[in-house]
Amino acid sequence: xxxxxxxxxxxxSTRVLTVAACAALLALLATGCASTGTDAAAASSAKPSKxxxxxxxxxxxxxxxxxxxxxxxxxxxxxxxxxxxDMANAYFSCVNANGGIIGxxxxxxxxxxxxxxxxxxxxxxxxxxxxxxxGFTASSSVLDCSVNAKTYEKKAVYGIDAGxxxxxxxxxxxxxxxxxxxxxxxxxxxxxxxxxxxxxVVFTSNTPGSNAINASIKExxxxxxxPVTAWVENVPVADANGLALKAAQAAGAGGGxxxxxxxxxxxxxxxxxxxxxxxxxxxxxxxxxxxxxxxxQQLGSAWDGKLGVNAEMNLASxxxxxxxxxxxxxxxxxxxxxxxxxxxxxxxxARIAVQALLSIKSGDYTTATVxxxxxxxxxxxxxxxCKPWYFGTQTFHTANNTTRTITPKSGQWTQTQDCxxxxxxxxxxFAKIRAYEKQIxxx
Amino acid sequence: xxxxxxxxxLGLALGGVFSLSGVGIVVLxxxxxxxxxxxxxxGAVGAFTAxxxxxxxxxxxxxxxxxGVALSAAITLVYGLLLGPRLAQREPLVKAxxxxxxxxxxxxxxxxxxxxxxxxxxxxxxxxxxxLGTVHVNxxxxxxxxxxxxxxxxxxxxxDRTALGTAMRALADDRESSALLGVPVRRVEAAAWLGSGxxxxxxxxxxxxxxxxxxxxxxxxxxxxxxxxxxxxxxSLWTTLAAGLVIGVAQSLLTPxxxxxxxxxxxxxxxxxxxxxxxxxRRPSQTRV
Numbered sequence: 001x002x003x004x005x006x007x008x009x010x011x012x013s014t015r016v017l018t019v020a021a022c023a024a025l026l027a028l029l030a031t032g033c034a035s036t037g038t039d040a041a042a043a044s045s046a047k048p049s050k051x052x053x054x055x056x057x058x059x060x061x062x063x064x065x066x067x068x069x070x071x072x073x074x075x076x077x078x079x080x081x082x083x084x085x086d087m088a089n090a091y092f093s094c095v096n097a098n099g100g101i102i103g104x105x106x107x108x109x110x111x112x113x114x115x116x117x118x119x120x121x122x123x124x125x126x127x128x129x130x131x132x133x134x135g136f137t138a139s140s141s142v143l144d145c146s147v148n149a150k151t152y153e154k155k156a157v158y159g160i161d162a163g164x165x166x167x168x169x170x171x172x173x174x175x176x177x178x179x180x181x182x183x184x185x186x187x188x189x190x191x192x193x194x195x196x197x198x199x200x201v202v203f204t205s206n207t208p209g210s211n212a213i214n215a216s217i218k219e220x221x222x223x224x225x226x227p228v229t230a231w232v233e234n235v236p237v238a239d240a241n242g243l244a245l246k247a248a249q250a251a252g253a254g255g256g257x258x259x260x261x262x263x264x265x266x267x268x269x270x271x272x273x274x275x276x277x278x279x280x281x282x283x284x285x286x287x288x289x290x291x292x293x294x295x296x297q298q299l300g301s302a303w304d305g306k307l308g309v310n311a312e313m314n315l316a317s318x319x320x321x322x323x324x325x326x327x328x329x330x331x332x333x334x335x336x337x338x339x340x341x342x343x344x345x346x347x348x349x350a351r352i353a354v355q356a357l358l359s360i361k362s363g364d365y366t367t368a369t370v371x372x373x374x375x376x377x378x379x380x381x382x383x384x385x386c387k388p389w390y391f392g393t394q395t396f397h398t399a400n401n402t403t404r405t406i407t408p409k410s411g412q413w414t415q416t417q418d419c420x421x422x423x424x425x426x427x428x429x430f431a432k433i434r435a436y437e438k439q440i441x442x443x
Numbered sequence: 444x445x446x447x448x449x450x451x452x453l454g455l456a457l458g459g460v461f462s463l464s465g466v467g468i469v470v471l472x473x474x475x476x477x478x479x480x481x482x483x484x485x486g487a488v489g490a491f492t493a494x495x496x497x498x499x500x501x502x503x504x505x506x507x508x509x510x511g512v513a514l515s516a517a518i519t520l521v522y523g524l525l526l527g528p529r530l531a532q533r534e535p536l537v538k539a540x541x542x543x544x545x546x547x548x549x550x551x552x553x554x555x556x557x558x559x560x561x562x563x564x565x566x567x568x569x570x571x572x573x574x575l576g577t578v579h580v581n582x583x584x585x586x587x588x589x590x591x592x593x594x595x596x597x598x599x600x601x602x603d604r605t606a607l608g609t610a611m612r613a614l615a616d617d618r619e620s621s622a623l624l625g626v627p628v629r630r631v632e633a634a635a636w637l638g639s640g641x642x643x644x645x646x647x648x649x650x651x652x653x654x655x656x657x658x659x660x661x662x663x664x665x666x667x668x669x670x671x672x673x674x675x676x677x678x679s680l681w682t683t684l685a686a687g688l689v690i691g692v693a694q695s696l697l698t699p700x701x702x703x704x705x706x707x708x709x710x711x712x713x714x715x716x717x718x719x720x721x722x723x724x725r726r727p728s729q730t731r732v
Contacts (some may be wrong), residue, residue, distance in 0.1 A: 237660065239457060240654050242453050243698065249699065264561045267563060270654075273561050292561060330695075
């Protein structure tokens with residue numbers, strides 16, 4: 001009987017110990033293989049400027065009914081852009097602690113979608129009709145633009161977003177703060193040509209629009225007089241070694257390869273290239289998706305100076321005031337976000353939106369007034385950009401059309417090519433965009 | 444036409460790991476009657492755990508890899524001990540579907556823990572290698588091929604020559620009669636679950652070096668091992684080994700062929716379907732319901 005009496009006690013202790021051990025193991029595992037990057041990783045040799053201020057910068061907490069903005073962000077296993085909305089929210093938090101929009105706080109209502117068009121459509125309806133948002137800011141969804149752009153145009157709800165699909169760049173209602181996958185791949189190919197590539201090879205993940213991206217680079221090759229080999233690649237990549245070898249063989253001596261995959265898939269290929277000693281057999285490039293801190297940490301020194309990555313925004317180590325504010329806010333409000341690109345995009349989208357909201361003097365914040373204010377943003381200047389950003393009145397928007405190229409060096413991203421214009425080709429709008437910029441005095 | 448020799452080498456290495464997974468599936472099926480579909484996910488958990496331990500806990504790669512394999516083995520063993528007896532009398536389809544449930548649980552858990560970032564795990568063997576003509580072969584590729592061959596040979600001898608192996612074969616032939624004759628069913632099954640878990644763990648670690656550390660990629664590479672096991676009719680270890688190698692090589696050789704490259708991931712299915720059809724034609728009376 002005594003034994004029986006002791007059993008529950010021993011059993012409970014064992015259970016507690018087991019749970020504690022499991023919790024400790026989970027906590028250890030949850031830290032992952034790589035950290036999200038610290039500000040130390042963004043250390044710059046240049047002396048940092050004083051950070052910009054948030055909104056009015058008066059230190060007064062905003063009160064009263066919030067001005068609601070909306071965002072749809074993709075968040076699925078292996079494909080998450082919540083860093084964009086998290087940093088947008090960080091900026092809004094700072095604005096709300098510094099006078100808000102003439103005293104009123106801003107609230108970003110974030111809805112997460114997956115890869116389900118019906119869900120994405122319903123979230124847009126919810127945000128517009130139920131939440132009564134007055135505009136979109138920092139949306140970053142795989143499907144949002146393709147599914148909802150017509151709705152936004154019809155309902156005249158405007159957005160300053162981080163666009164993913166090409167549809168985000170061809171809507172009168174959406175002005176992305178970023179470059180997007182398609183144009184970023186094109187900029188990467190241009191970088192390889194600038195580096196002297198005698199042939200271009202591009203492989204793009206097999207998703208909607210991938211053939212258009214490849215076609216764009218073929219057009220670039222035609223213009224530059226270099227041959228282009230392009231194909232779409234199924235993801236997840238099941239044989240990275242074979243793919244790396246195929247790309248190197250296709251490039252031949254002096255060729256350049258655009259590895260147009262997301263960071264996770266691209267990392268597999270870069271590791272395979274390294275393992276097979278192929279790094280020096282071609283010039284390697286990757287679009288903005290590779291501008292990822294965890295990827296940088298995994299690449300290792302073998303890739304120092306050997307990989308050009310298109311950067312939609314300035315380096316996280318840059319000393320400019322806007323970047324310093326980004327770093328401060330990330331530290332304070334969103335330390336779990338990756339250092340760099342996506343966070344900078346969310347921060348910038350929110351910052352432009354606040355500038356637009358502050359320009360509304362009537363105190364009346366509706367889709368009409370906010371839409372007009374968004375469209376009125378004409379000369380947004382930031383050290384994160386190469387040139388001023390504007391919303392514009394065209395039916396297509398790529399204000400961020402001059403970008404840098406970065407490369408890994410001693411565990412940090414460093415700039416390898418300064419601001420360069422994206423090439424204007426017959427199958428893109430850059431010639432028209434630049435003519436428009438001249439027309440509005442930004443060219 | 445690009446040289447195919449390097450792709451042949453890559454294919455053999457990949458095929459070696461497919462064979463490894465295939466042999467694990469066959470042994471487990473023969474012993475327990477369970478078609479274990481969670482092998483890829485279990486291997487992925489081991490590889491990601493090894494990565495975390497090597498990076499966060501400061502362990503060197505080999506002990507971290509060993510602990511990763513141990514976790515893979517433990518998950519498989521616990522699953523086998525908890526659900527094996529409860530599902531023993533159910534239809535094979537139910538048993539297989541239950542392992543699909545485990546796959547989904549592991550996929551969700553991995554996405555929760557490791558889903559947000561990119562990872563890589565490099566075994567020291569990947570850094571060294573030999574050059575055969577124009578082909579650079581690294582140590583992990585050699586190990587992959589050797590492991591496939593070695594495991595098949597060792598398992599075949601083990602099943603044939605040892606008491607535990609004989610008990611496993613007896614269970615595969617007739618579970619009830621074996622139990623009546625005194626074969627310790629639970630213990631033998633536990634050994635099979637544990638052994639297979641180790642195999643899947645090792646396959647996960649090696650594959651993470653060959654194809655990259657990726658949750659979905661590693662989880663669904665079980666399909667290639669499964670195809671190899673099906674070609675071996677879930678019985679023959681040597682046929683499974685050969686099938687794994689053929690799948691790996693065929694898949695790799697298709698990579699540089701522009702017109703077929705996009706379809707190379709279908710190789711395991713095509714090989715499995717082709718073999719099943721051939722078997723059906725050759726033995727119609729046994730395959731018709």
